[in-house]
Amino acid sequence: MLFGILAGIAGLVFLVRVVREPRRMSNAVWFGILLFFGGLWAAWELGQYGxxxxxxxxxxxxxxxxxxxxxxxxxxxxxxxxxxxxxxxxxxxxxxxxxxxxxxxxxxxxxxxxxxxxxxxxxxxxxxxxxxxxxxxxxxxxxxxxxxxSSRGRVDAIVVLGSGLIGDRVPPLLAARIERGLALYRRDRAAGGEPVLVVSGGQGPGETTTEAAAMRDYLLAREVPAEHIVLEDRARTTEENLRFSSALVTPARPGARIVAVTNNYHVFRTAVLSYQLKLRMRVVGSRTALYFLPSAFIREFVALLMQxxxxxxxxxxxxxxxxxxxxxxxxxx
Known part of the structure; x- marks a missing residue:
């Protein structure tokens, strides 16, 4: 009974905090506490039958x-x-x-x-x-x-975060992000919305063009009108991706519903960062090769602990x- 009460309290606190702001790091801890006491409660109930x-x-x-x-x-x-x-x-x-x-x-x-x-x-x-x-x-x-x-609801701007090029070519990791953003764009356009695609990323070492320019060309090749694409070609970090892209969207569309697209393993840390930057933004993820996920999740975990x-x-x-x-x-x- 005690474990059930503790699980109920943790669940209530978790729900209230998620409704108020889903991007807080502490939400994950409360969810873990809920799972812990919920598991103990389930074990206790099973114990009643042997x-x-x-x-x-x-x-x-x-x-x-x-x-x-x-x-x-x-x-x-x-x-x-x-x-x-x-x-x-x-x-x-x-x-x-x-x-x-x-x-x-x-x-x-x-x-x-x-x-x-x-x-x-x-x-x-x-x-x-x-x-x-x-x-x-x-x-x-x-x-x-x-x-x-975070993947629910209509949006006004879809920010695709850059992740590096091979010369001027879009590699699979970045292509997955673009395709996820493109799917959101087409979904909302089909529903009568008018979202724009913001491609964000500067030029890094070994790259012959900016990530934003390469992503724009990728989208143009998939018949996205040029006027629906917004370039942000200065960012070199995730923080700059978010800040610079938001600064491009919000003056033209005050109160815009913005969603950022990154890989699934990078979603929550990006969401926490957008919360720390006080940006009105959701974050969604694209698929990543399964073999890449364990190391990627551990890397994100270490980065969050350092934050x-x-x-x-x-x-x-x-x-x-x-x-x-x-x-x-x-x-x-």
């Missing part, structure tokens, strides 16, 4: 966390190295898998043999790992929820410090 089902579910969960997920991350890391360049960002899924396997293996094999101080350190490490795992799952789950919410590094650090200290201090005091009493 504990066999709970044992089976916990066993499956332990198998997923301890074996399936880490080795899946390792396999994905190998695929990333084969298909993408050797860069730190492309090693994230591999390193996460190795870290998870190493921590679980060390805990099972050596944890019970350690002296008391070392056990306290190990407990602190496990708590920290659990804290960041909770944040990651919360952000991943809420980013899916946000993506489904909220003080809050993240305070939370980690509370989660790790308070239980560790309690165990230490009991051990020395």
């Amino acid at each position: 504990y066999g089902m709970i044992v089976v579910l916990l066993g499956l969960l332990a198998l997923l966390i301890g074996l399936v997920l880490p080795f899946a991350l390792l396999a994905n890391g190998v695929i990333m190295l084969r298909r993408e360049s050797f860069r730190p960002a492309n090693l994230l899924s591999l390193l996460t898998g190795l870290t998870t396997i190493g921590l679980l293996g060390f805990t099972v094999i050596f944890g019970w043999r350690l002296e008391r101080p070392a056990q306290l350190v190990l407990m602190a490490v496990i708590l920290a790992f659990g804290y960041f795992a909770f944040l990651f799952v919360s952000l991943l789950a809420y980013s899916i929820v946000y993506g489904s919410l 909220y590094r003080i809050t993240t650090a305070v939370g980690a200290l509370a989660v790790v410090g308070m239980p560790s201090l309690g165990v230490f005091l009991l051990a020395t009493a």
